[in-house]
Amino acid sequence: MENGNQSEGKDPSTFLGEITGAPVTVKLNSGVVYQGELQSVDGYMNIALEKTEEYVNGQLRRSYGDTFVRGNNVLYIAAR
Template sequence: MSARLAPINPKPFLQDLLQKPVLVRLKWGQEYRGTLQSIDNYMNLQLLNTEEFVDGKNTGALGEVMIRCNNVLWISGDEGEREVKMEE
């Protein structure tokens, strides 16, 4: 029997992650690790103290980053919290 994940409402999930470290994976494989500073009504993300990872390798510090919502594959609390998958 396969494990089933319960659906999570993304808006409260993201609000719970505000001011906390997060890991964001984009549809194209890049990952961004930083502090979730803010979200808007469209669920666009603003990260602070952001680092970029490509193929698992740190490519450097980026500082403040804005990520458009439609580019996000999944978001996870960077301390091993729940993760939510966003699909079209």
């Protein structure tokens, strides 16, 4: 369907580029949630975060300086 009306949604790579350096929430397939500053994302959805907090069942479990999350574990990334 090519009707020239693609402004309704954003390309995921465009969205991720716009939120680089911003606070994000990353939820893993296991249910674990990471909150931190997005530093980079590659084509495999591998994610680098800074100032990261890990939440398990809604409870803060650990705080990390830098965190690397492998892309195949990611359920979603949301800007905060």
